[in-house]
Amino acid sequence: MAKYAMFTLQNYLKLKQCTKCNSNLVRYYCSASKQSEHYDIVISGGGMIGSTLACTLGKNTKLSNKRILLLESGKPIKWTAKEKYSNRVSALNQNTYNLLSQIGAWKHISAVRSAPVQDMQVWDAISDAVITFNRDTSSKVVAHIVENGLLLDAIAKELSQLTNVHIRNEVKINKYSFPQTSAQEVTIELENGEVFTCNLLLGCDGFNSQVRQSMGVTFVSWKYDQKAIVATLKFSEPVKNVTAWQRFLPTGPIALLPLSENYSSLVWCTSPDLADYTLKLNEEQFVNEVNEALWKVYTSNSIIEESTKTFNKFLEWFQLPTSNRQQLPPKIVEVDKESIASFPLGFGHATRYIAEGVVLVGDAAHRVHPLAGQGVNLGFGDVATLNELLGEAAYSGRELGHISDLREYETRRQRHNVPTMIAIDGLHKLYNTDFLPVVLLRSFGLQFTNAINPLKMAFIDHAGK
Amino acid sequence: MSAIPHSNSIENHNEEERDPTKQKLEERRDVDGRRILLHNLNSLRVPFIVSSLITTHKVKTTLINTTKVLEGTVILDVSCGAGILTESLAKLGGRVHGIDPSNDFISTAKRRAQLDKSLSNLEYFTSTVHDYAKKNLESYDAVIASDILECVAEKESFLEACIRCLKPEGSLIITTFSKTWMSWMQNVIIGQVILNIIPRGTRKWEKFIKPEEIQEILNKHNCRTVEIRGINLNWMKKKWSWTLNNNHIYALHAIKNR
Numbered sequence: 001m002a003k004y005a006m007f008t009l010q011n012y013l014k015l016k017q018c019t020k021c022n023s024n025l026v027r028y029y030c031s032a033s034k035q036s037e038h039y040d041i042v043i044s045g046g047g048m049i050g051s052t053l054a055c056t057l058g059k060n061t062k063l064s065n066k067r068i069l070l071l072e073s074g075k076p077i078k079w080t081a082k083e084k085y086s087n088r089v090s091a092l093n094q095n096t097y098n099l100l101s102q103i104g105a106w107k108h109i110s111a112v113r114s115a116p117v118q119d120m121q122v123w124d125a126i127s128d129a130v131i132t133f134n135r136d137t138s139s140k141v142v143a144h145i146v147e148n149g150l151l152l153d154a155i156a157k158e159l160s161q162l163t164n165v166h167i168r169n170e171v172k173i174n175k176y177s178f179p180q181t182s183a184q185e186v187t188i189e190l191e192n193g194e195v196f197t198c199n200l201l202l203g204c205d206g207f208n209s210q211v212r213q214s215m216g217v218t219f220v221s222w223k224y225d226q227k228a229i230v231a232t233l234k235f236s237e238p239v240k241n242v243t244a245w246q247r248f249l250p251t252g253p254i255a256l257l258p259l260s261e262n263y264s265s266l267v268w269c270t271s272p273d274l275a276d277y278t279l280k281l282n283e284e285q286f287v288n289e290v291n292e293a294l295w296k297v298y299t300s301n302s303i304i305e306e307s308t309k310t311f312n313k314f315l316e317w318f319q320l321p322t323s324n325r326q327q328l329p330p331k332i333v334e335v336d337k338e339s340i341a342s343f344p345l346g347f348g349h350a351t352r353y354i355a356e357g358v359v360l361v362g363d364a365a366h367r368v369h370p371l372a373g374q375g376v377n378l379g380f381g382d383v384a385t386l387n388e389l390l391g392e393a394a395y396s397g398r399e400l401g402h403i404s405d406l407r408e409y410e411t412r413r414q415r416h417n418v419p420t421m422i423a424i425d426g427l428h429k430l431y432n433t434d435f436l437p438v439v440l441l442r443s444f445g446l447q448f449t450n451a452i453n454p455l456k457m458a459f460i461d462h463a464g465k
Numbered sequence: 466m467s468a469i470p471h472s473n474s475i476e477n478h479n480e481e482e483r484d485p486t487k488q489k490l491e492e493r494r495d496v497d498g499r500r501i502l503l504h505n506l507n508s509l510r511v512p513f514i515v516s517s518l519i520t521t522h523k524v525k526t527t528l529i530n531t532t533k534v535l536e537g538t539v540i541l542d543v544s545c546g547a548g549i550l551t552e553s554l555a556k557l558g559g560r561v562h563g564i565d566p567s568n569d570f571i572s573t574a575k576r577r578a579q580l581d582k583s584l585s586n587l588e589y590f591t592s593t594v595h596d597y598a599k600k601n602l603e604s605y606d607a608v609i610a611s612d613i614l615e616c617v618a619e620k621e622s623f624l625e626a627c628i629r630c631l632k633p634e635g636s637l638i639i640t641t642f643s644k645t646w647m648s649w650m651q652n653v654i655i656g657q658v659i660l661n662i663i664p665r666g667t668r669k670w671e672k673f674i675k676p677e678e679i680q681e682i683l684n685k686h687n688c689r690t691v692e693i694r695g696i697n698l699n700w701m702k703k704k705w706s707w708t709l710n711n712n713h714i715y716a717l718h719a720i721k722n723r
């Protein structure tokens with residue numbers, strides 16, 4: 001790519017210093033900035049998905065001759081292991097774990113901390129229906145709870161060793177120009193005047209994706225009338241903390257994700273009013289609210305009780321196991337005040353993930369309700385598929401970002417993501433009501449999934465893909 | 466490019482007057498025409514060629530799974546057309562020579578190659594394989610005849626010339642159409658007549674050849690066939706895939722005995 005004039009960071013810094021003392025240079029700098037620097041791949045957005053993608057592609061031997069640039073609007077992350085847990089954690093499924101192990105990031109995580117989830121218990125506050133997820137009785141791990149900051153730090157450690165990946169932090173992007181006719185390359189103009197060109201732009205800039213907006217693809221989206229409250233909670237006594245708990249309340253699901261013997265992480269989705277009220281409480285009141293949400297006995301409707309009893313009989317009749325007896329989550333005694341925060345929740349899906357020379361990855365393409373803890377896992381699935389397809393294309397001597405490879409990515413990912421997203425949204429809608437027939441339906445649903453093991457396995461397997 | 470020679474020579478001829486930089490990019494991204502078929506075929510034939518050269522130990526083990534996997538190998542692409550396959554092989558590091566009797570094709574191929582500076586390991590010559598073999602005896606680790614045999618009347622002398630260019634223990638790799646009723650239906654009727662994907666008349670069923678027939682010729686000329694794999698084309702999706710049956714299209718790998 002010798003035809004592209006190189007305008008390196010060093011040059012830029014030199015010029016920038018000079019501009020302070022000589023205004024003539026400003027003009028020189030401005031004209032110099034019209035020249036562009038070329039990369040094979042530019043990744044916009046260095047969140048969990050963008051950085052992992054940069055690292056995965058950078059380590060793919062089939063792509064080792066490609067130059068990659070990662071652009072991130074934030075500062076470089078500095079993670080120092082504190083005793084206190086961060087309030088932003090993710091439940092990473094087995095496929096994500098495999099991907100992170102494969103690129104060498106998992107060893108940095110396990111050297112610090114992560115919590116395995118061996119089973120999940122989901123139960124309904126109004127009916128008694130319970131579903132427990134674990135792979136038979138063996139102690140196979142269903143998910144790993146990892147702090148987002150730790151994950152980013154682990155990826156950054158591996159990225160720093162790659163010579164083919166360049167990282168630029170604190171960039172502001174002015175404009176993306178995509179090939180109109182198929183005769184152009186993607187151009188990225190920064191607010192400081194720098195220009196980059198690339199063969200393939202990967203948009204990993206989150207659910208407000210500027211890349212997606214510039215592409216002009218339709219983004220089907222809605223806001224849930226809910227907010228998520230997150231916090232780090234402490235138990236009354238150390239427990240064998242390997243269960244993820246999730247209770248469906250009329251106002252939304254509340255979940256506890258294990259961090260250690262003493263701590264779990266809270267993700268509580270509830271109505272905005274209730275969330276605002278809860279956020280204003282002192283620590284003691286906050287803890288009381290959480291315990292109430294986990295323990296409160298709802299006056300269960302007699303029709304539901306009768307129906308579920310009959311349903312259990314029916315299951316017994318067919319010799320299917322009836323609902324596992326519900327286990328109870330540990331009692332919370334403390335909250336880390338500084339860890340309390342809230343996030344708005346929404347659903348969004350881009351009808352197209354690709355266009356000529358550009359691909360959307362992670363939340364930029366799809367955003368889900370956190371109730372199933374799938375958001376970032378869908379994105380990691382995108383990363384694995386894209387890496388495989390781009391690697392195979394290069395190994396077959398094809399052009400980088402050939403539209404037929406991009407289409408294949410879109411097809412494969414939409415085939416996985418859309419059903420998952422619809423299921424999650426459906427689950428949310430199903431649970432966001434105490435209207436009787438729906439409650440009945442969902443309690444049957446829960447009991448039925450609990451009874452039929454293969455179906456439950458399929459549920460876990462799909463979530464794991 | 467060799468699979469659809471006649472139509473393309475006209476297309477490419479017209480493109481000559483255009484700005485070459487623009488054309489290169491257009492060609493690179495031009496995938497919706499008939500070329501998509503050939504581009505997509507690369508996703509089968511390139512890995513087939515690479516794995517053939519790996520099994521015959523022509524590839525350094527340290528290079529497997531890297532973008533330079535073919536480094537150190539010398540490859541001849543016979544009837545290379547405008548170089549779709551030739552370029553792909555060069556991208557993987559092989560020293561690749563493409564020959565084609567058509568001047569139009571070779572000049573298009575050369576123009577395309579010039580626009581990608583990284584392809585310095587790629588050369589084109591206008592020549593028939595018969596003439597070329599005279600000056601290039603036993604020079605190549607692999608000779609490729611992809612989608613050309615079905616257009617050749619004198620198959621035996623064509624194959625014999627290809628074999629002469631091969632070093633002993635070198636690989637001859639062929640992809641072509643099988644002469645069966647199934648292939649007649651699929652390729653002649655559906656491809657040429659109904660869908661118009663392959664221009665009419667470029668593929669004559671009479672010239673198709675069964676794998677056993679090729680094998681026989683190759684045996685006679687001191688080559689042992691080591692692999693035959695069926696190829697399936699999904700006409701609607703324009704996607705190729707491997708299949709167990711050799712009734713339509715197939716890839717063949719033979720090694721020249723010492």
Ligand SMILES: Cc1cc2nc3c(=O)[nH]c(=O)nc-3n(C[C@H](O)[C@H](O)[C@H](O)COP(=O)(O)OP(=O)(O)OC[C@H]3O[C@@H](n4cnc5c(N)ncnc54)[C@H](O)[C@@H]3O)c2cc1C
Pocket residue numbers: 044045046047048049050071072073074089090091092171172173204205206207209210228230267343361362363364370373374375376377378379
């Ligand atoms: C409360 C809550 C709990 C959650 N829990 C889970 C869970 O348990 N499991 C799970 O799988 N998922 C969970 N999720 C979802 C998960 O957090 C997201 O799916 C994930 O963060 C998406 O990662 P991303 O890298 O695609 O996007 P983001 O994390 O949004 O990253 C985008 C990055 O791009 C940068 N950026 C943005 N715009 C630009 C620009 N114009 N130029 C350059 N850079 C830009 C941003 O600075 C950011 O670094 C949860 C979400 C919430 C809100």
